Amino acid sequence: MITLQPIINTVIRVAPYARVSTDEEDQLNSLDNQVNYYNDLIARNNNWIMVDMYADEGITGTNTKKRKHFNRLMEDAYAGKIDLIITKEVSRFARNTVDTLHYTRALKANGVGVIFLNDNIDTRDDDGEFRLTIMASVAQEESRKTSSRVKWGMKRQMERGYVFANTIFGYDRVKAKGDITINEEEAEIIRLIFYKFVYEGKSCVAIAKDLIIEGVPVANKKRMKRWSATAVGRILKNEKYVGDLLQKKTYTPDFLDHKAVRNDGQEEKVYIADHHEGIISRELWNLAQKELERRKLVIDDKSKFSNTYWASGKIFCSECGSICTVRSKSLKGNEKYKAWRCKEVSIYGKEIAGCSNGQINIKALEFCVQFVIRLMDIKDSLVQELHEEIKRAQAESTGQDTKKYENELSGLKKKKERIIDLLLDGTISKEEMSSMKQKYDAEIRDLQNKIKSAEDKNRNLVELNKNLTGLYSKIKHILSQENPTPELYSQIVEKIIMYPTQDLDIFLKYMPESISVHYETRGRGKNYETICTLNSHEKQSI
Numbered sequence: 001m002i003t004l005q006p007i008i009n010t011v012i013r014v015a016p017y018a019r020v021s022t023d024e025e026d027q028l029n030s031l032d033n034q035v036n037y038y039n040d041l042i043a044r045n046n047n048w049i050m051v052d053m054y055a056d057e058g059i060t061g062t063n064t065k066k067r068k069h070f071n072r073l074m075e076d077a078y079a080g081k082i083d084l085i086i087t088k089e090v091s092r093f094a095r096n097t098v099d100t101l102h103y104t105r106a107l108k109a110n111g112v113g114v115i116f117l118n119d120n121i122d123t124r125d126d127d128g129e130f131r132l133t134i135m136a137s138v139a140q141e142e143s144r145k146t147s148s149r150v151k152w153g154m155k156r157q158m159e160r161g162y163v164f165a166n167t168i169f170g171y172d173r174v175k176a177k178g179d180i181t182i183n184e185e186e187a188e189i190i191r192l193i194f195y196k197f198v199y200e201g202k203s204c205v206a207i208a209k210d211l212i213i214e215g216v217p218v219a220n221k222k223r224m225k226r227w228s229a230t231a232v233g234r235i236l237k238n239e240k241y242v243g244d245l246l247q248k249k250t251y252t253p254d255f256l257d258h259k260a261v262r263n264d265g266q267e268e269k270v271y272i273a274d275h276h277e278g279i280i281s282r283e284l285w286n287l288a289q290k291e292l293e294r295r296k297l298v299i300d301d302k303s304k305f306s307n308t309y310w311a312s313g314k315i316f317c318s319e320c321g322s323i324c325t326v327r328s329k330s331l332k333g334n335e336k337y338k339a340w341r342c343k344e345v346s347i348y349g350k351e352i353a354g355c356s357n358g359q360i361n362i363k364a365l366e367f368c369v370q371f372v373i374r375l376m377d378i379k380d381s382l383v384q385e386l387h388e389e390i391k392r393a394q395a396e397s398t399g400q401d402t403k404k405y406e407n408e409l410s411g412l413k414k415k416k417e418r419i420i421d422l423l424l425d426g427t428i429s430k431e432e433m434s435s436m437k438q439k440y441d442a443e444i445r446d447l448q449n450k451i452k453s454a455e456d457k458n459r460n461l462v463e464l465n466k467n468l469t470g471l472y473s474k475i476k477h478i479l480s481q482e483n484p485t486p487e488l489y490s491q492i493v494e495k496i497i498m499y500p501t502q503d504l505d506i507f508l509k510y511m512p513e514s515i516s517v518h519y520e521t522r523g524r525g526k527n528y529e530t531i532c533t534l535n536s537h538e539k540q541s542i
Helices: 025-044 068-078 097-109 128-159 184-198 204-213 229-237 282-305 343-353 362-378 380-397 400-424 430-479 486-492
Strands: 012-020 048-050 054-057 084-087 113-116 171-174 179-182 245-247 270-272 315-317 324-330 336-342 359-361 493-498 503-508 515-522 529-534
Touching: 012 025, 012 068, 025 048, 025 054, 054 068, 068 097, 097 113, 097 128, 184 204, 184 229, 184 282, 204 229, 204 343, 229 282, 315 324, 315 343, 324 343, 336 343, 336 362, 359 362, 362 486, 362 493, 362 503, 362 515, 362 529, 400 430, 486 493
Parallel strands: 012 048, 012 054, 012 084, 084 113, 315 493
Antiparallel strands: 171 179, 245 270, 324 336, 336 359, 493 503, 503 515, 515 529
C-alpha cells in the first residue's frame, strides 16, 4: 500500500471516487464498503477534508460518457475545488488507457493529484505516469478479455435459442429462461398490419394512419409517440412474427465505447427457423416479403428524383419541428402546383399531426430567398466595414495577450523553482515553502487559463474573419448574376423555418442570426406574384 505522508499544517481537499460495474447486490455491498473505507481513511488524516463522495454504480469503466459522478468529479476538480483524488485502483478509475492518461494529465496540469491506493501509484510522483501507463494498459487488456468472454458466451446462448431482446411487440419474454410467448392482445395488431399490407394492398403510411385513427396502442411507448410508416415497416420485416429467430442484427466493433452498429456481415448472425410459436402463418409471411421486395423496386426506380429540389432537408416546420417536403397537385390545363409543406401534415393531416402549419409555393420560396440575398446588397458597405474592423482587431490582438501571459508564466515558474533553494539555505521553513508553493500554483493555474482563453479568442477571430470573407465572396458572386440559380441558393442557405403566419426565418451560411421575412402571394401561373417584406419582430426558432 502507498504511504500517505501529510504536509504539516496544510489542509488538503480530498475527493474519493468509487465505482462498481453492475447493480448486483454483492457489487452494491462492495460499493458501500469502498465508501466506508474512504470515510475512515480521510478521518485518520488530520489535514484532509472531504470535498464530497463521488460514486457510480452499475456503470462500466471502459468509457466515461455515462458516468455521472465521475464527470461531476472532473468538473469540480477543474473548477479548483479539489486538491487530491483517491481511488481504489486504476480499473475503478477507468479501463481505457487513453482516458486514464488524458484525465490524470489534465488534473495534474490543474494542480490535482490522483492516488491509486491498491496499485501504489501517486501521479504527483516523478515516475507516477510511467507506472500508471503500465497498470492502465493491463486494466484495458483485462476489459478486452472480459468482453471477448462475454461475447463468446452470448453467442453460444444464441445458438441454443436464448432470446436476448428485452421487449418484442406481440410477445412476452420469460427473462429467466430466455423464452418468448405470444401476447394475444398485441398479436391481433400484428395480424391486422400484415392483413392490411398483403390483402388490402395498403402502404405503410396508410396502415400507420389507420392505426392512429382507430386509436391502436403504439408498439413502443418509450420510443414512439404515434404509429409511423417506419414502425409498420419494421413489423413487416421482423422474422419473429413467423416463428423464426435472427440474432446479432447488431454488433459492437469497439469494446471501449460499447456502441452497437448494424451487422452487415461483419460478424456471423444466428438464425433459427421455427424457434417459437409464430403469430402469422408462413404463407402470409412469404407473401408479405414478396410484396415488400416488389414495392422496393418501384421506390428505388423513383429515388433518383428524391433530391430534385434545392431546399430539400433545409426547410423545417415551426409548429412540430418536422422537415418540409414538396407536394404537388394538378390544376386545369395540365398545370402543376408545387408547394413546400410540413411532412407530418402531408402524411397524417392537421388533426392527427397536431400541427396547423400551411404551405409555401416553391416559386414564392425562391423569391423570398432572392429578396434576402439582394437585401444584402443594401448592407454591402456595412459588411465591408465589419470585415475591415475584424481584420484590424485581429491584427491588434493576435498573439499579444498570449505573449504577455507566457512571459509572466515563465517568471512565476522560475520563482517556484527557487523555493527549494530558499528552503535549503534556511531562509524559509517547510510551512512557508508549502504556503509559497500553493500561492505560485494558484497564480500559474490562473495564467494558464488566461493563455487558453486568449488562444481561443484569437482562433475565433481568425475563424470569424474567414467565414465573413467566404460569405462576402458568395454574396458578391450571386449579386453579379442577372438570374441567380437554385443551385446557388442551396450553397448559401443553411436553414429555413416556416411559420403558419406566412413568415419565414432564413438562415444564411456563416451568419449567426436569421433574417425574418413576411410574404404574400397573388395569382397563379404566369400571373403569379410574391410580395416580400422584412419583419421587424423576432421569432423563436427551432
